[in-house]
Amino acid sequence: MDLDLRKLRYFRAVADELHFGRAAEELHIAQPALSRQIRALEHDLGAALFTRNRHGAALTDAGRQLLTDVGPLLASADAVRRRVAVAAHGSRRLTVGFRTGIPVIPAAQVFEARHPDVVIDVQRIEWDDQVPMLLDGRIDVAYMRLPIDETDLRVIPLYVEPLMVVLPAGHRLAGKEELTEADLAGEPMVWHADPTTHPTKRPHPDSGLRVRGVEEKLEHVAAGRGISFVARSETLFYSRPDISYVPVPELAPDQVFLATAASQTSPLAEDFVTAAQAAADITAECGNYDAYSPGQP
Numbered sequence: 001m002d003l004d005l006r007k008l009r010y011f012r013a014v015a016d017e018l019h020f021g022r023a024a025e026e027l028h029i030a031q032p033a034l035s036r037q038i039r040a041l042e043h044d045l046g047a048a049l050f051t052r053n054r055h056g057a058a059l060t061d062a063g064r065q066l067l068t069d070v071g072p073l074l075a076s077a078d079a080v081r082r083r084v085a086v087a088a089h090g091s092r093r094l095t096v097g098f099r100t101g102i103p104v105i106p107a108a109q110v111f112e113a114r115h116p117d118v119v120i121d122v123q124r125i126e127w128d129d130q131v132p133m134l135l136d137g138r139i140d141v142a143y144m145r146l147p148i149d150e151t152d153l154r155v156i157p158l159y160v161e162p163l164m165v166v167l168p169a170g171h172r173l174a175g176k177e178e179l180t181e182a183d184l185a186g187e188p189m190v191w192h193a194d195p196t197t198h199p200t201k202r203p204h205p206d207s208g209l210r211v212r213g214v215e216e217k218l219e220h221v222a223a224g225r226g227i228s229f230v231a232r233s234e235t236l237f238y239s240r241p242d243i244s245y246v247p248v249p250e251l252a253p254d255q256v257f258l259a260t261a262a263s264q265t266s267p268l269a270e271d272f273v274t275a276a277q278a279a280a281d282i283t284a285e286c287g288n289y290d291a292y293s294p295g296q297p
Helices: 005-017 020-027 031-045 061-089 105-114 130-135 214-222 232-237 267-286
Strands: 050-053 056-059 093-098 119-124 141-145 153-161 163-168 189-192 206-211 228-231 243-247 254-261
Touching (some): 105 267, 130 254, 141 267
Parallel strands (some): 189 206
């Protein structure tokens, strides 16, 4: 049995709203038609996906499982559609995603010397959308920082750069030339990215805060709600009087990688990867970083 992508999109709409009427409005179809499509999907799968009541709908165990699986499936289908459209129309554009502080220009200049007719679009990405945007085709290539889920990705190491602690300007340790992990013991942490990862070997109290981007992180630190860590290149983008950046040489360096979807077959994307690798030494030198070599942590 082949799954009908349209039915899966209808299912996700109902699962998001937990209400057939609102989902039908969102999809711009009649509610009876939507109900028939969901019943047909349940028949195809041999499982009830929703329990219905007068207040709306609730996911069954089977429905929750399908909701977990349907996102990557639909994203993959969207990516196929985009890539086929690009190939059919001979598009000469490349979209490069980047994390804050990672310069794209050195690689872009190397690439454009070979492909002067190709337009490079750049798009800033955050830790939680970098992988989905690659997999669904919204970006072709991405500069990333670890940790990431590398499933279905091709990941190429470029260089490493130091981590620095971010402190409120009035903190007792602000303005020091450098610090140790022991100096920071007991300081509450403002978490960025996956809170299961830890930049230090020592545990820190959890501030309870979770942030998406560097700007949110710095706001909480400036307000005295905790400390955090950033890559040194990020400090060049965010200079402000209410925070202080201090090196912590003991910390393992931040790793900068380039990534593409494993299914990516674009020759332009491959040429950009080659350009980025060639430019990595330039980028590392500009930031006084270390070019990545096998065996580095």
